[in-house]
Amino acid sequence: MALRFGADVSTAETDYGTVLLDERSGDYWELNPTGTLVVKTLLDGGDEEDAIDALVTRFDIDRAQATQDVRVLVQELRASGLAV
Numbered sequence: 001m002a003l004r005f006g007a008d009v010s011t012a013e014t015d016y017g018t019v020l021l022d023e024r025s026g027d028y029w030e031l032n033p034t035g036t037l038v039v040k041t042l043l044d045g046g047d048e049e050d051a052i053d054a055l056v057t058r059f060d061i062d063r064a065q066a067t068q069d070v071r072v073l074v075q076e077l078r079a080s081g082l083a084v
Contacts, residue, residue: 003042003074003083022082029082034059038070039077048074 005011008023018036020029031039034055041051048070055066077083 002045002047003039003077005043005083006081009082020082022080024081029080034061034069035073038073042074 005020010021010023012019012021013036016030017033018031018039020031021027022029037054037058038051041054042048046054051070052063052066055061055070056063059066061069074083
């Protein structure tokens, strides 16, 4: 399922990944390069399988670990209220 951030979430790419700001609470989240790739893939309309494929292709990671990493990140973003 594609991902989108709520209206109160700002993003900024850095040399080390992406920073997310929850403007409601003032909390910052930092995504490393793998998290950034996952989020970009999902924001561009891809689904979790596309994000898993992107991780396996770009980084030295096996499919089982990539699957777990994508699912955990998406769950955390949704549970925090950053993503819908």
